[in-house]
Amino acid sequence: MKVPLALGGGAVVGVLLAVASVTGDSDPASGADEGTPGPHHAFFFTQPGSSLPVTWSSCRPVTYVVNPAHAPAGWVDLVASAVDEVAEATGLDFAYLGTTSDRAFNRSVRSPTDFEPVLIGWAMPQEISDLEGTVAGVAGPDSITVDGHTTYVTGKVILDAESYARLEADGDAGGARAILMHELGHVMGLTHVDDAGELMHEDNIGRETFGPGDLQGLAVLGAGRCVQF
Numbered sequence: 001m002k003v004p005l006a007l008g009g010g011a012v013v014g015v016l017l018a019v020a021s022v023t024g025d026s027d028p029a030s031g032a033d034e035g036t037p038g039p040h041h042a043f044f045f046t047q048p049g050s051s052l053p054v055t056w057s058s059c060r061p062v063t064y065v066v067n068p069a070h071a072p073a074g075w076v077d078l079v080a081s082a083v084d085e086v087a088e089a090t091g092l093d094f095a096y097l098g099t100t101s102d103r104a105f106n107r108s109v110r111s112p113t114d115f116e117p118v119l120i121g122w123a124m125p126q127e128i129s130d131l132e133g134t135v136a137g138v139a140g141p142d143s144i145t146v147d148g149h150t151t152y153v154t155g156k157v158i159l160d161a162e163s164y165a166r167l168e169a170d171g172d173a174g175g176a177r178a179i180l181m182h183e184l185g186h187v188m189g190l191t192h193v194d195d196a197g198e199l200m201h202e203d204n205i206g207r208e209t210f211g212p213g214d215l216q217g218l219a220v221l222g223a224g225r226c227v228q229f
């Protein structure tokens with residue numbers, strides 16, 4: 001039996017403040033609510049003075065590291081599998097740079113030429129209060145703005161160690177993967193939609209793959225301007 005788990009948004013991060021002034025609610029072309037025609041997706045942030053979403057650079061690999069502390073035993077396959085799904089949906093290349101002991105989940109971009117890879121890790125609510133209650137993970141992107149154009153360059157995924165221990169005990173590999181895919185969706189730049197047919201729905205209600213709106217949004221987020229740093 002699945003315990004409904006809330007999939008936290010980008011609440012964790014200092015990182016979001018960097019572009020908070022240009023926060024966009026949703027993609028006006030598709031809408032994010034169940035009552036409007038789908039497929040549904042919504043973007044975290046839009047470009048300054050525009051309805052176009054902030055994206056990743058389409059010509060630069062997304063680098064990431066994993067802090068395996070508190071991770072379930074099968075974390076290597078779990079991460080690789082979830083990242084593969086996001087890479088396929090976005091068309092972006094992902095480069096795994098190995099493990100880290102870094103737990104600076106609240107760090108932000110230091111400068112356009114000095115930012116860290118995406119950090120994926122597990123934590124207890126005592127360390128990350130956003131994981132209290134039924135929240136299974138929190139995540140968000142971090143961006144830089146050069147010449148008026150904002151580009152995501154890194155991000156964090158913090159997964160709830162207790163939820164993952166429970167999923168592992170239940171043998172629910174699909175659920176564990178779906179949560180990480182959802183959180184990586186946030187790192188890519190998607191926010192929640194009300195449509196339960198999408199993985200970016202706020203609650204885990206058993207869906208284990210990206211829905212049509214998720215895929216549409218991720219394709220847009222992977223096809224942004226080529227920005228070299």
Ligand SMILES: [Zn+2]
Nearest residue numbers: 007008009202
């Ligand atoms: Zn979420």
